[in-house]
Every structure is written in C-alpha cells, then in structure tokens.
Amino acid sequence: MVKLTAKILDIDYRGVLINRIDARKIGVLDGDRVQVINENTGIFVQAFVSTTEKLIEEGSVGILYLTNKKLNASDGDPFEVRFADRPASIEYIRKKMDGGKLTADETKAIVMDIVDDILSPGEISAYITGSYIQGLDMDEVEHLTRAMVATGERLNFTSHPIVDKHSIGGVPGNKISLLVVPIIAAAGLKIPKTSSRAITGAGGTADLMEVLAPVTFSAEEVQKMTEKAGGVIVWGGATNIAPADDKIIIYEYPFKIDARGQMLASVMAKKYAAGADLVVIDIPVGRNAKVATVEEGRKLAREFIDLGDRLGMKVECAITYGESPIGHAIGVNLEVREALSILEGSEIPGSLLQKSVSIAGIALEMSGKAQNGEGPMVARELLKNGKALDKMRQIIEIQGGDPNVKAADISPGENSFNVMAPENGYVVEMNNKALITIARSAGAPNDRGAGIYLHKKKGQRVEKGEPIFTIYADRGWRLDKAVETARQLMPIIVEGMLIDRVPSGYWRPETE
Numbered sequence: 001m002v003k004l005t006a007k008i009l010d011i012d013y014r015g016v017l018i019n020r021i022d023a024r025k026i027g028v029l030d031g032d033r034v035q036v037i038n039e040n041t042g043i044f045v046q047a048f049v050s051t052t053e054k055l056i057e058e059g060s061v062g063i064l065y066l067t068n069k070k071l072n073a074s075d076g077d078p079f080e081v082r083f084a085d086r087p088a089s090i091e092y093i094r095k096k097m098d099g100g101k102l103t104a105d106e107t108k109a110i111v112m113d114i115v116d117d118i119l120s121p122g123e124i125s126a127y128i129t130g131s132y133i134q135g136l137d138m139d140e141v142e143h144l145t146r147a148m149v150a151t152g153e154r155l156n157f158t159s160h161p162i163v164d165k166h167s168i169g170g171v172p173g174n175k176i177s178l179l180v181v182p183i184i185a186a187a188g189l190k191i192p193k194t195s196s197r198a199i200t201g202a203g204g205t206a207d208l209m210e211v212l213a214p215v216t217f218s219a220e221e222v223q224k225m226t227e228k229a230g231g232v233i234v235w236g237g238a239t240n241i242a243p244a245d246d247k248i249i250i251y252e253y254p255f256k257i258d259a260r261g262q263m264l265a266s267v268m269a270k271k272y273a274a275g276a277d278l279v280v281i282d283i284p285v286g287r288n289a290k291v292a293t294v295e296e297g298r299k300l301a302r303e304f305i306d307l308g309d310r311l312g313m314k315v316e317c318a319i320t321y322g323e324s325p326i327g328h329a330i331g332v333n334l335e336v337r338e339a340l341s342i343l344e345g346s347e348i349p350g351s352l353l354q355k356s357v358s359i360a361g362i363a364l365e366m367s368g369k370a371q372n373g374e375g376p377m378v379a380r381e382l383l384k385n386g387k388a389l390d391k392m393r394q395i396i397e398i399q400g401g402d403p404n405v406k407a408a409d410i411s412p413g414e415n416s417f418n419v420m421a422p423e424n425g426y427v428v429e430m431n432n433k434a435l436i437t438i439a440r441s442a443g444a445p446n447d448r449g450a451g452i453y454l455h456k457k458k459g460q461r462v463e464k465g466e467p468i469f470t471i472y473a474d475r476g477w478r479l480d481k482a483v484e485t486a487r488q489l490m491p492i493i494v495e496g497m498l499i500d501r502v503p504s505g506y507w508r509p510e511t512e
C-alpha cells in the first residue's frame with residue numbers, strides 16, 4: 001500500500017497511471033489491478049494500472065477521466081493505492097468458456113464487475129465469446145436479464161399499461177421505431193422506448209434519433225418526458241437502465257455478432273427496467289439476418305415469450321421478412337429522411353409503411369386501442385391524419401430537438417457513387433450482410449451522411465446501365481473504400497449477370 005496524490009487526467013478512458021517506482025513499491029506491473037481509495041471521501045474503485053517514467057512523477061497517481069467519474073476526485077486529493085486481487089467473476093467466465101452453467105449469483109457477479117469496470121475489455125470479450133459459443137439456457141438468460149436490471153435504475157409509472165417495442169435487429173434499413181413509437185403514443189399510450197446504437201448494422205435507432213434530438217438522458221428524465229409526451233426514443237446506454245447492456249454491445253460490434261443469450265437479455269432487460277407491461281418483439285428472418293429460418297424465428301419467439309412470462313411482461317412476437325433491407329435507405333441520415341417522409345404522408349416505400357403499421361398494430365391490439373385484426377388499420381389512420389407526425393414533433397421537442405425538422409432538411413453525404421446494372425434483368429439477390437459491410441466502410445454509423453440508397457429492390461426489373469444503388473459518404477476516401485468493398489462483395493445480383501470467371505489454370509491448348 002502506498003500513499004499518492006491525485007492528478008486528474010483528461011483522457012476519455014479508464015484506469016490509473018503510476019510512476020514505475022511507485023508501481024514497484026505497490027508490487028504491480030502494467031495491466032494489473034489496484035484498489036484506489038480517496039482518503040478525503042472514502043470512495044474507492046478498482047482500476048487497471050499503466051506505468052510511466054515521466055508523465056506522472058513519483059508520489060502522484062494519474063486518474064483517467066472515466067475512472068474519476070466514480071471517484072469524483074480533484075487534483076491534490078490524498079489517495080491510498082494497493083494491489084487488488086483478480087475478481088471471482090473471472091473464474092465464472094472461465095466456467096462458461098468450458099461449457100458450464102452459470103448460477104444467478106455467478107451471473108450477477110460478472111454483470112456487476114462489467115458495470116463497475118472491474119473486468120477488462122479482454123475479459124468481457126471472453127465472457128461474450130464463451131456465451132456465444134457455449135450458449136446460455138433459459139435459466140441463465142433469466143439470471144442475466146435480472147442481473148442487468150438489478151445493476152441499474154428502473155422506471156416506475158403510476159398509470160398503466162406501459163407499452164414497448166423492440167427489434168432484434170439484423171436487417172438493414174430497419175428504421176421502423178421512428179414510426180412505431182409516435183404511432184403508439186399518438187394512440188394515447190405510453191412508450192418509453194430505449195434503443196441501442198448499431199450492433200451488427202449500419203445505424204441503430206439511437207444513432208438515427210440522435211440526428212433529430214439528443215438521446216442521452218437519465219432514467220428519471222426518461223420517465224418525466226414519457227409522462228408528458230407519451231413517448232420518447234432514447235439511447236439505453238446513457239440512461240443507467242440496464243447499464244451492462246451497452247458495455248457488452250461495444251465488444252460485439254466489431255465482430256458483428258449478437259450472442260443469442262445476450263440478445264434476449266439485452267432486449268428484455270431494457271423493457272423490464274422501463275416498466276413495460278406489453279411488449280412487441282420484431283424478429284426479422286432471412287438468410288443473412290440474425291435468424292435464418294422461420295422455424296428458428298418461432299423458437300426465438302417462444303424464448304422471448306417465456307422470458308416475458310418469467311418477468312411478468314406480456315410479449316407478442318412478429319416474425320418479419322428480413323431477407324432484404326426495409327425500405328430503400330441504409331445508414332443514419334438516409335434512414336431518418338425516409339422515416340420522416342412517411343410521417344409526412346408519403347406512402348413510399350410500401351415495405352417500410354407496411355412493416356411499421358403491422359408492428360404498431362399488434363401493440364394497439366394488445367392494449368385494447370384496436371379490435372383484433374384492426375390494429376394495422378388504426379395505425380395507418382394515425383399516420384394518415386397527421387397525428388403520428390404531430391406526436392413525433394412533440395417527442396423531438398421534449399428531447400431538445402427542432403420540432404419543425406422536415407425530411408427535406410436531412411441530406412446524405414456529399415460524396416456519392418452510383419453502381420449500375422451490368423445487364424438487363426431482374427434483381428434476384430440482395431445480400432444484407434454485404435450491404436451493411438459497404439455502408440460501414442463508407443463510414444456508417446459514425447459518419448451520419450454515409451450509407452446506401454437502393455433504387456431497385458429484389459424482384460424489380462433493371463436495364464443495363466441504370467443505377468441499382470448509390471453509395472454515399474461524408475469523406476472522399478471513405479467513399480473510395482466503400483466502392484472497392486462493393487466491387488469485391490457484389491451485394492446485389494441481377495439475373496443473367498456474370499458473377500465470376502474462373503480461369504482454366506494450367507491447361508494449355510495442345511500445339512504441334
């Protein structure tokens with residue numbers, strides 16, 4: 001144990017920096033854990049150590065910004081720093097990696113250590129990979145969901161029902177929450193919608209909504225805004241509602257994976273913590289979606305319903321078409337523009353309109369706002385009579401955005417490239433994963449203007465030389481990369497088109 005003086009470092013990361021001489025006295029090496037205790041306040045945390053010779057002088061401890069969020073220390077505060085043992089949660093992660101079944105307590109220990117930044121990125125990745133490969137059974141999924149809820153805050157509404165909707169994702173262009181939430185709220189229901197950012201895709205609902213208004217709020221603010229406006233669309237990662245969720249998702253994102261157990265818990269923990277009574281889950285099914293077949297979709301639907309039963313929420317699932325993108329737009333600004341245009345009265349693209357009213361319709365029927373079978377019609381009417389648009393403006397305003405924003409105000413990136421049809425024919429194949437990879441290489445979701453606009457969808461006719469899709473990017477070099485990626489991946493196949501030429505290898509025509 002060593003006494004050191006705090007130096008707060010404006011580095012947006014976790015951990016502490018210690019001079020090598022002090023590190024030797026404490027008995028730690030780079031990457032080890034220490035316990036740092038603020039002697040003024042008594043607040044303590046565990047943190048990872050980096051050592052330095054010059055940046056921090058002997059006698060000081062450099063505290064990185066995210067670690068100091070918990071400590072709330074100031075320059076000069078006296079600290080005690082001592083070696084910390086590896087947490088027991090590492091043993092439980094190892095147990096999962098070996099195929100064991102985690103108990104409620106073991107799961108809770110892992111989730112608490114994720115939330116408290118006690119586990120390193122490598123250890124969290126091991127947990128996700130272990131769960132991805134070995135799987136979680138329904139008891140483990142329930143433990144995980146409850147642990148994710150217990151380590152955060154919960155909303156507590158006085159009037160019910162609270163309605164909610166969530167998609168498991170995995171289909172590009174799935175901007176329907178921007179339509180479904182205002183429709184449901186326009187029907188007089190309360191929907192405190194928390195969304196994730198992109199996980200496997202090119203723009204999650206939180207990324208999209210952020211174009212229109214801030215999405216970072218405390219749980220208390222989410223509740224208050226929902227009570228006033230009927231609905232909100234916020235980023236779950238900022239709310240302290242199921243705070244482990246986002247800390248898991250950031251390690252799934254690079255691999256474009258969404259481990260089944262984590263997915264069920266991620267979705268349902270947010271619904272449960274938001275106080276939902278009635279929940280609609282959208283399960284897109286398609287060869288390149290998270291769920292490949294309708295059969296698998298039904299199985300997952302039963303798991304969502306079972307988990308809902310265990311937690312006291314009524315869940316209905318919609319198995320939806322996930323074989324090609326929803327609507328024409330993929331990527332943040334393009335998707336927001338398309339969603340707003342439907343709220344403003346456009347009936348194109350029909351697939352987006354249809355999917356949105358079907359999902360909203362289920363929620364309206366579940367909550368008694370529409371007779372059985374009439375939900376989609378009632379939802380469509382709320383779009384047609386402008387009530388959903390008014391509600392969306394109210395939601396944007398209450399979150400601090402400009403309520404007068406129009407679809408036409410939102411533009412895609414200024415660099416663009418048209419991909420032309422190589423032959424006359426019909427679009428026979430659209431590869432969702434390839435489209436996402438191209439949109440991400442164009443800069444989505446961080447660059448809001450990046451993405452893809454599809455001029456043609458599956459089954460439509462194209463003439464040779466007509467654009468099939470346009471790639472947009474905010475930066476020129478990103479566009480070049482995306483065009484190169486598109487050349488390699490060929491995300492869209494037109495019937496009759498040459499896919500590849502396989503050369504004949506060593507064969508040579510015989511000569512005399």
Ligand SMILES: O=P(O)(O)OC[C@H]1O[C@H](OP(=O)(O)O)[C@H](O)[C@@H]1O
Nearest residue numbers: 167169170195196199200201204205
């Ligand atoms: O990136 P992928 O994995 O496709 O999907 C993630 C998206 O799916 C869900 O959508 P919603 O909140 O129900 O609209 C999540 O919240 C997130 O926005």
Ligand SMILES: Nc1ccnc(=O)[nH]1
Nearest residue numbers: 167168169196263266
């Ligand atoms: N794993 C997840 C999939 C979809 N949405 C989420 O919030 N989380």
